[in-house]
Amino acid sequence: MKIALIGAGLIGQSIAHLLRETGDYDVVVFDRDAHALELLEAQGIPTRRVDSADANALRLALQGFDALLNAMPYYLAVTVATAAKAAGVHYFDLTEDVRATHAIREIADNSSHAFMPQCGLAPGFIGIVAHDLAKRFAEVREVKMRVGALPEFPTNALKYNLTWSIDGLINEYCQPCEAIRDGSTQWVQPLEGLEHFSLDGTEYEAFNTSGGLGTLCETLAGKVEMLDYKSVRYPGHRELMKFLLDDLRMSSDRDGLKAMLRRAVPATVQDVVLVFVTATGMRDGRLMQDVFTRKIFAKNICGAPMSAIQITTAGAICAELDLFREGVLPQSGFIRQEQVPLEAFLANRFGRLYEGASTLGVVRQLEAA
Structure with a gap:
């Protein structure tokens, strides 16, 4: 090919x-x-x-x-x-931009060729996982999707290093975010919805960012009471970004913000990607919760060092290309991420890069309190 x-x-x-x-x-x-x-x-x-x-x-x-x-x-x-x-x-x-995805869907209309945007980590793999978990319930109450691409050793006030596209980072911090609340699709503001949690003894914060849901709001419309996506960072990051974007009005000067971050925030290849998805609903007459978590670290791939965000993003689009070539996915028109079977993705030679990670917990069932 x-x-x-x-x-x-x-x-x-x-x-x-x-x-x-x-x-x-x-x-x-x-x-x-x-x-x-x-x-x-x-x-x-x-x-x-x-x-x-x-x-x-x-x-x-x-x-x-x-x-x-x-x-x-x-x-x-x-x-x-x-x-x-x-x-x-x-x-x-690999786009995370909502408007670009809508435009590509129109381009794909009546096409004899396939158009599949959002093939990275989030949107991308995270949506494949969330959809798979949601399908396991007769009635879905809540799906929470949390992803972080973080420095393994944070040292600055932002507790962050540049690990991927700075344009994409700023865009997801500035654009409105889709979510489902009480069964209705809504737009929520980026950097809002702050929450805190701990995992493996490490404290994190999470907040709304744009694009991570992909097309899930449409796919799960009428099937879920609550659905949202939030980016994971170390505590304190969101407050400083909100100061830059809102108080200093840098959201209206993206070029200036980009130049500032490039000048002041170093890149790193010593990073970790955190994937954390929970789904809650009714199964066999009981309220149940399923959880999927992964931590992926930087390592050598193909004889060369790759950061965790390189591994997860490149691995995802390569896995989906592989599945398309094998006929697992539709061969024409617009293809959603949630059309990718999770089992097939994880069994794929590129998808196994996610399995070769530190596994915090394979999909498991927990009885909701």
């Missing part, structure tokens, strides 16, 4: 290495950053310099490929998806 991968950043590099390692995919990486492409070329990965913001140039470059994987920032998703449709190739991306 011939794959065009657009985006030569850290996640794109990880995807390229994972796919190449299998020998089942012929991967060419597109980007306009010559230096990033040179780094990949030096590792034996074919590249092509293409302007990712030019839909026509991208359409022409896609001739002869079977599928396009988009690892670019969220604001380029619609442009890249439009080029994929014009070129007649299947499309997969």
Whole structure:
């Protein structure tokens, strides 16, 4: 299968290495950053310099490929998806942006090719888990989805390091968030809904952020009383971000905020990804709760060091591409994350990267108090 991968950043590099390692995919990486492409070329990965913001140039470059994987920032998703449709190739991306996903759904209408956005960690894997848990109940009361991409060794006041797209990070902190309350879909504000919990002796906080639910609000509409997604951070992070975004009004100056964070907050590859999903409902006449938790740490993959966020994000989109190639997923139109069977995902060679983690608790049943 011939794959065009657009985006030569850290996640794109990880995807390229994972796919190449299998020998089942012929991967060419597109980007306009010559230096990033040179780094990949030096590792034996074919590249092509293409302007990712030019839909026509991208359409022409896609001739002869079977599928396009988009690892670019969220604001380029619609442009890249439009080029994929014009070129007649299947499309997969990692976007967390709600508006971009709605636009891609329209692009996918009546298409003979597949369009599958949100193929990363959150949205992505987290939605696959939540939907699987929800299906186990005759009546679903509550589904809570919590994900954190965190430094393993926090040292600054934010207790945070840059581990993934800074554009995506700012976007999820600034955009309205979908949720279901009392059976009705609602919009809630980012950085609100603060809660605290502990796991394995470590204290965390969680709060609303945008995009993590993917299309679950629509899929579970009328089937669940309460559904929400929150990002997990170490205590104190949310208060400082709220000060920057609201009190200093940096939410209206995203370029300034991005420059500030890049200047002051170091990146790290020593990170940990926390996945924590709970579902509560009625089963066999009893009120029950199912829980799914994982901790994934940075480690060497394919002979190269990868951060936890690289492993989980790249691993997820590669697993879904694999499942698509094997015919497990629909072969045309818009594909939701919750159409991916959790069992098939975890059994996949890339999905097993989640199983190779420190397992806090496999899916287990707890009787609700």
